[in-house]
Amino acid sequence: MDKNQATEQLKELREKLEKYGYHYYVLDTPIVPDEEYDRLLQELLKIEELFPDLVTEDSPSVRIGGAILPHFTKVSHKIPMMSLGNSFNEQDLRDFDRRVRQFAGDTPVSYVCELKIDGLAVSLTYEAGKLVRGATRGDGTTGEDITSNLKTVPAVPLRLNNEVDLEVRGEAYMPKRSFESLNKAKKEAEEEPFANPRNAAAGSLRQLDPKIAAKRNLSLFVYSIGELKGRDIDSHYEGLSFLNETGFKVNKETKRCESIDEVIAYTEKWVEGRHELDYEIDGIVIKVDSLKLQKEMGFTAKSPRWATAFKFPAEEVITKLLDIELNV
Ligand code: NAD
Secondary structure (H helix, E strand, O other): OOHHHHHHHHHHHHHHHHHHHHHHHHOOOOOOOHHHHHHHHHHHHHHHHHOHHHOOOOOOOOOOOOOOOOOOOEEEOOOOOOOOOEEOOHHHHHHHHHHHHHHHOOOOOOEEEEEEEOOEEEEEEEEOOEEEEEEEOOOOOEEEEOHHHHOOOOOOOOEOOOOOOEEEEEEEEOOHHHHHHHHHHHHHOOOOOOOOHHHHHHHHHOOOOHHHHHHOOOEEEEEEEEEEOOOOOOEHHHHHHHHHHHOOOOOOOOEEEOOHHHHHHHHHHHHHHHHHOOOOEEEEEEEEOEHHHHHHHOEOOOOEOOEEEEEOOOHHHHHHHHHHHHOO
16 A cells, blocks of 8 residues: 555545544444444554554544533543553454563563443542532543533442542443333334443433433443542552442452453453343453553553453354354
8 A cells, every 4th residue: 555545545534433433422323333433443543553644633543532512511631531442352462461561571460350331431520528520531631511410320429438539430331221121111202212321321421401311220330540639559459449448339340360361361251241241341441450550651642551442352243153163
């Protein structure tokens, strides 16, 4: 591919990704499956890697999320809410581990594996243990103020059992069963059903009437600390234990792993295991446990170098593979 062809192809890919991203992030109504979006994004990344001078500031490879809906008050995130780099197979995970260990030198590396809940990323701010603000991730630096809606979610503590100043991040989601009964009711009322629980959760929290959010049976898992004053924490796992003690819901399947083989075994377990859960997950998030090492590794324009999101193979692909195996 020469530079002219690359320019042409990048233009086409960016237009498509921007359009799909707008429907997904802003309108909460995707028009293509996630796998199609991910495939186009990987194609874009490959071309941008070959021709780095063609990377633009507003390319979908460096932009996080989407625009803010105009009817919400804007909230600035003191610490940006980033996206995650992706891994699609065992080799990608081993490459990630190699990069991490290059940074770590002789220090042993531990990882924390978490289920990647398919919902809406939110930030909750507490002052002296009292909830003062809840916001969406938005474009990573500016989010939407959805405090009134988040206050209706029972898993969001309004007051903590510790008078801390804290900003915490997590995923608001709709359990599968609630999603099914909501769509059933929508169909009966001849309304457009939601495409999936992620869009249902986002659509419920990104509207102005908190009574609607209150009826939607939403929940929340927290997965990281943005800012915490007056307490030293050395590892991500310790941070999660602190959040749990403080009154938040932390996912109980979270596991600390001492090697990449253990991480890989965890991802394999959940490819099938996810069907037993009462909420949707779209992958596994793997994070370096040591906060010192996280700091040393830092960030790319879009995501932390110390974490990766392992994406499950698309269900159709799994079905096809099973069909081949069973010879049907
Ligand atoms: P991401 O895949 O980069 O992951 C980051 C997000 O993961 C966080 O913001 C958070 O919301 C979530 N998350 C869940 N559990 C977590 C945990 N334990 N720790 C940390 N984060 C956790 O997300 P993204 O940047 O929003 O976008 C990429 C995703 O959106 C892809 O899956 C893509 O397929 C999908 N997408 C789909 C379309 C479409 O048209 N279908 C369009 C745009 C994006």
